[in-house]
Amino acid sequence: MIAFLIRRIAQAVLVMLVVGFVAFSMFRFVGDPVSIMVGQEATAADRAAMAERLGIDRPFPVQFARFVGNALNGDFGISYRVGRPVMDLIQERLPATLELALCAAMFALVFGIGAGVYTALHRDGALSHAAMTLSLIGVSLPTFLIGIGLIFLFSVELNWLPSFGRGQVVDVGGWKSGFLTQSGLRSLVLPTITLGLFQMTLIMRLVRSEMLEVLRTDYIKFARARGLHDRAIHYGHALKNTLIPVITLMGIRLGSLVAFAIITETVFQWPGVGFLFVASVQAVDVPMMASYLVLVAAFFVVVNLVVDLAYYRVDPRLRTDHATARS
């Protein structure tokens, strides 16, 4: 266990260092940060002062070490586009993205598992066939078209829900939350569905096939022979065993929720980190792009590490050191 842990953590640190190096080279060698920051009509003294402030008058290894040190302290420099510290900008936007991602994950889990169980138990029902066909289309439908379609239906035609923004937010100790107001909750509905739909179809298909597999096994037959109720068999015995792969899938897909949040946030003009990132790619705002790269990489690496460790705990076959000792 400890060897496995150390190996995985070392791997994670290595990945982060590589990503940090890419981000840093981007930051350092791309364009001329000094002229971008001071503008066209600056004196040589201005330029020197800015170069010192940005720390780019030092040798390369020193700069990289400083970059890593600063990044560990949460300092990613100053945005070219807005002229404010990057970390402040990200901190302002982070709650919006996290709330959206959380809602989308819950939506995908609840409806994905529900629909998966339903389609597995009623294999030949008309509703199941409809759900399976829809999920096939849902997989090839680009996220932004889902968003636009929902806006067209529920905002423009029916005028039920807002089509952009977060509504009213309440400041809870520096965390601007949209959960506490009616307009905030209403604004969450469409982006949540847009972001969660693809993951929902994946979970639904996974639960369905796992559930069908489990329902064929002997212990389910014995449970039926013992005269247990269908409800107890389906939910107490079968569903439990289908959930392990679902949890793994959800862990891995958390990363893609972040990626697709960029699209969803752009469609709904949701003031989150993804929207900020697209704006900075358009404006070639290097510090912003570099820090987003590092943060997303850190998120992905941590999620992967946790999933791997959880797998290791859940699945005894992975503990190969034990297995070889026994055999």
Added chain:
Amino acid sequence: MTETSAAPAPVRTRPSLRERIAAAWDSDIAYSFRHSPVTIVAAVIVLLLLFGAIFGPWIAPQNPFDPGSLNLMEGKTAPLTPNMFTGKTFLLGTDDQGRDVFSTILYGSRVSLFVGFAAVAFSMVLGVTLGLIAGYRGGWLDSVIMRTADIQLTFESLLVALMIFGFTRTLIPPGSQNELAVPVLILAIGLAEWPQYARTVRGVTMVERNKEYVQAARVIGLHPAIIMMRHVLPNVLGPVLVIATLGLALAIIAEATLSFLGVGVPPTQPSLGTLIRVGQEYIVSGEWWILLFPAVTLLALALAVNLLGDWLRDVLNPKLR
């Protein structure tokens, strides 16, 4: 009697064109194609869209990007209704600039398909080459290539494409941003997809490497590059073709998504994604056709290519047969 039995084996002549067509018609792939209506429909859709994209400039009623052919008075004309000023009718309506939507779709799918095919070709060449090298050579080279692929696969490919796009753009002087946007886009989408090919090709190569024909080729002193290209490569083409077809759908969607986000092709060369981005602004005011027709085209293209890829996977996968 003895002469006839000792006669040499019949000389193999080149089959005539007719015979070859007949053989192709009888092959398993053609059989399964003929018996799958969904696949036929998908193939027809793809062929139609390809035809429209290739011959777009000759089919389109107007060149939507030639300002001389546009009339602002004809802006926002609904489909099949005469314009209130000039009385002209447009099959799919016009956008705010008076561009014929049918023409913009033809020109747009040209850009979308070009970027899609080029990105797939790029990632295929890169992934297959690296996969062959990793599988054939093994050792540290294999570890480096496959670990890189593993790391890249943990990130969502769209995010990787966006990152590469942003990163490459910073290297380009502002003056040539627009001209180089399409090559950069191809590079970004292509680089995001190569691990899929590398993984598959490496797996097959590792199996083939130890077979007798490869060892024989090695014994007669062929160069490893020739062994990889001429002997191993044909064995991996089936799965590579499947990944490439499904990858084409992914690449088209990725291009549309990036263009929709406003970080893809320049406004002077709109793709389907750009058209959807522009059309999105008009759904509130009721001009639905500016959005709907490009969106339907993109959807039909992605769905049809996906269906073709699924069919190809089922046909070429011996495990399912």
